[in-house]
Amino acid sequence: MDGVRVRESSRAKRVTLKVHFDGLCEVVIPLKRRASLKAVARFVDTHKDWIATQKARLQKKTVTPVVPPAGQEKITTEATRVLVLNLVKELTDLHGFKVCGVKFKVYTTRWGSCSSDCKLQFHAYLSLLPIELIKYVVIHELAHTVHHHHQASFWKLVSQIDPEYLEHRRQLRKFACVPKHNHTTVV
Numbered sequence: 161m162d163g164v165r166v167r168e169s170s171r172a173k174r175v176t177l178k179v180h181f182d183g184l185c186e187v188v189i190p191l192k193r194r195a196s197l198k199a200v201a202r203f204v205d206t207h208k209d210w211i212a213t214q215k216a217r218l219q220k221k222t223v224t225p226v227v228p229p230a231g232q233e234k235i236t237t238e239a240t241r242v243l244v245l246n247l248v249k250e251l252t253d254l255h256g257f258k259v260c261g262v263k264f265k266v267y268t269t270r271w272g273s274c275s276s277d278c279k280l281q282f283h284a285y286l287s288l289l290p291i292e293l294i295k296y297v298v299i300h301e302l303a304h305t306v307h308h309h310h311q312a313s314f315w316k317l318v319s320q321i322d323p324e325y326l327e328h329r330r331q332l333r334k335f336a337c338v339p340k341h342n343h344t345t346v347v
Contacts, residue, residue: 166200177207178269179214181223181336226288227338233284237264240287247298248280255321257302267337271297274304283337293335296328 164185172190179185187203189195195203204211228236241264252259261279271289272282280301286294299321307314318325 164200164204166197175203177204177211179211179218180268181218181221181225183215183218185211222334223336224334225336225338226283226285228285228288236287237284240264240282240284243287243294244282244298247295248302251298251302251321255302257305259302259305269337271332271337272301274301274308276308278305280305285338289335290331292324293328293332296322296325296332299325 163183164187166187166189168191169188170191172188174190175193175195176188177185178188185204187200189200244264245262248259248262251257259278259280263279263281264284265281266285267273267281267283270283271286272280274280282297282301286297289297299318303314303317303321306317315325322328
């Protein structure tokens with residue numbers, strides 16, 4: 161099982177398999193559901209064709225990893241915090257969004273999230289993206305404070321604020337969050 165990382169998650173509901181942009185496979189196991197390395201190996205083996213397909217698909221894509229220069233993580237996080245907080249304030253003042261808090265962390269697969277109680281979280285390295293993509297991510301998460309889904313009403317709101325959102329969304333797919341490689345086991 162070379163190149164397979166195993167990670168436990170308190171949020172996971174079931175065992176999942178991910179293939180990251182760098183080709184690393186990750187098995188996510190719910191914290192409440194212990195699994196032996198032998199069981200994980202069987203799980204990976206039963207999905208080997210899917211893994212090969214995903215790796216081939218990823219090789220065809222040009223993806224830019226978003227990671228700060230070595231030693232610049234704190235500076236990048238602070239730059240993101242200042243930039244995003246300013247955008248959130250500007251957009252909430254302009255459009256009347258209700259936000260109950262904003263936090264920053266290094267995500268493994270997402271640029272932002274919005275909880276059901278309107279608390280926003282953003283990737284700590286978001287400031288390394290082009291400004292129009294940063295603004296799109298902020299608008300996307302702010303729209304979730306009104307619509308907690310991705311149905312037509314959500315996208316209508318996003319498009320009212322960012323008429324170019326489809327292009328921004330497409331461009332955002334060219335960038336990859338860099339997964340954290342700590343607190344995990346590579347087997």
